[in-house]
Amino acid sequence: MESIDWSNLSFGYMPTDYNVRCIYKDGKWGDITVTSSQTFEIHMAATCLHYGQEAFEGMKAFRGKDGKIRIFRMDENAARLQSSCRGIMMPELPTEKFNEAILTVVKKNERFVPPYESGASLYIRPLLIGTSAQVGVKPAKEYLFIVFVSPVGPYFKEGFKPTPMAILRQYDRAAPLGTGRYKVGDYAASLVAGEKAHELGYSAVLYLDAKEKKYIDECGPANFFGIRGNSYITPKSTSILPSITNKSLMQLAEDMGMTVEVRQIPEDEIGTFDEAGACGTAAVISPIARIDDLDENKSYIFSKDGKPGPICEKLYNKLRAIQYGDEPDTHKWITIVE
Ligand code: PLP
Ligand code: COI
Numbered sequence: 444m445e446s447i448d449w450s451n452l453s454f455g456y457m458p459t460d461y462n463v464r465c466i467y468k469d470g471k472w473g474d475i476t477v478t479s480s481q482t483f484e485i486h487m488a489a490t491c492l493h494y495g496q497e498a499f500e501g502m503k504a505f506r507g508k509d510g511k512i513r514i515f516r517m518d519e520n521a522a523r524l525q526s527s528c529r530g531i532m533m534p535e536l537p538t539e540k541f542n543e544a545i546l547t548v549v550k551k552n553e554r555f556v557p558p559y560e561s562g563a564s565l566y567i568r569p570l571l572i573g574t575s576a577q578v579g580v581k582p583a584k585e586y587l588f589i590v591f592v593s594p595v596g597p598y599f600k601e602g603f604k605p606t607p608m609a610i611l612r613q614y615d616r617a618a619p620l621g622t623g624r625y626k627v628g629d630y631a632a633s634l635v636a637g638e639k640a641h642e643l644g645y646s647a648v649l650y651l652d653a654k655e656k657k658y659i660d661e662c663g664p665a666n667f668f669g670i671r672g673n674s675y676i677t678p679k680s681t682s683i684l685p686s687i688t689n690k691s692l693m694q695l696a697e698d699m700g701m702t703v704e705v706r707q708i709p710e711d712e713i714g715t716f717d718e719a720g721a722c723g724t725a726a727v728i729s730p731i732a733r734i735d736d737l738d739e740n741k742s743y744i745f746s747k748d749g750k751p752g753p754i755c756e757k758l759y760n761k762l763r764a765i766q767y768g769d770e771p772d773t774h775k776w777i778t779i780v781e
Contacts (some may be wrong), residue, residue: 449561452596454725459592461551463544467534467586475544477551483587490573490583497628498527499570501724502687504549504592504780506556507768512780514567515724515766517545519687523626524569530625532582533571540588542778544569548590549780555594559767566595566725598664598725599646603759605732605746606646608662608721610710611636612738615653616663616682623660623682633663647721649734651710652680659708661686665723668692669708669716670754676704676716688722688762694774695761701754710736718752719745728759 447457458481466473490496500520505513521541528535545567549556557563569590573583599606614636617623636648649667650660659678661667666686668677675696677689693703713719719731730751734743746752751759764770765777 449557449563452563452594454595454598457593459552459555462589462591463548465540465544465588472540475547485574486576488576488578490577494580495628496531496573496583498524499626500524502567503724504556504565504567505766506559508559509768512549512556513768514778516687516776517542517778527625527627530622531627533586536588544590546780548592552592557594563594563596566593599729603751605730605751607733608647608649608731609640609643609645610649610651610736611639612656616650619654619682624684626684637663653682657709659710662721665721665726668720668722669713670718671716674702674704676708678708679705686723688724691762692722692758695758713743718755720755728755730755
């Protein structure tokens with residue numbers, strides 16, 4: 444096998460041995476098949492290509508000290524994919540089928556699950572696309588579900604080190620009653636703003652709500668949370684993705700005796716936060732060093748010494764310990780791959 448530098452992986456695509464697929468046709472889901480092909484043929488009028496009738500997911504598998512492979516919150520990802528399906532009129536993939544596909548693809552690519560010591564993980568990317576031809580704006584009749592995997596390191600190259608983020612008021616990620624709450628193929632809407640932020644030296648864009656430009660929404664690829672005193676505060680919004688990492692952190696914060704607040708967060712309030720972070724499967728917790736509102740010439744500073752705050756660190760360590768099997772899985776978040 445080619446040698447992989449497990450400890451220095453970035454977040455990217457690496458070919459693995461197999462991916463799995465499942466076709467929806469004539470009103471029903473077929474069997475799961477395994478292939479080593481990384482491509483497929485598709486009709487030029489497929490709805491995913493023109494109208495973005497596509498949903499995806501993201502989760503991770505971790506290798507523990509005991510050598511066992513643990514998948515984090517698989518059922519939650521199955522449920523969110525079903526919600527995305529309802530959001531853009533695709534047939535819901537049953538949870539059992541989803542789980543079977545995930546377990547199959549992880550087992551088949553076991554040799555790509557990074558070793559415990561590396562701190563890396565196996566990213567699992569399920570996607571569901573409309574494949575049959577339409578020219579009018581209508582849902583497809585046929586669909587393809589694929590799951591591939593890739594060993595990954597941190598999403599932001601700095602890893603668990605605070606980075607600056609930017610508010611760019613001329614861009615919106617998602618509309619208040621649009622598809623921002625689903626994990627669907629509309630991420631192209633965030634590419635220009637993301638690129639601009641990178642050019643200016645920021646790790647990501649922190650979006651405000653699109654209607655009033657008053658409240659914090661989320662980052663391009665992750666939810667936002669702030670810490671003030673003993674409170675974990677995270678936005679309530681119809682245009683953000685319900686992050687499974689954020690949901691888990693809220694539970695862990697509660698377990699630590701913190702108060703959890705899910706509500707609108709006016710931009711000005713972030714100036715009162717002791718700590719702030721972005722959270723997601725890929726991002727894990729990415730502490731935020733500073734948020735610059737470039738159009739309003741305002742800056743909110745959370746870390747001056749280049750170190751994460753103590754609560755971010757505690758939450759990060761707890762989450763990672765559960766994911767790698769170092770601490771007991773008291774909330775039944777883990778599926779061990781047998
Ligand atoms: N927000 C957006 C827009 C995302 O793409 C993601 C990534 O999945 C998240 C938040 C974090 O969600 P999760 O923690 O379920 O990965
Ligand atoms: C994830 O965290 O799983 C994501 O999907 C984020 C990003 C890569 C879109």
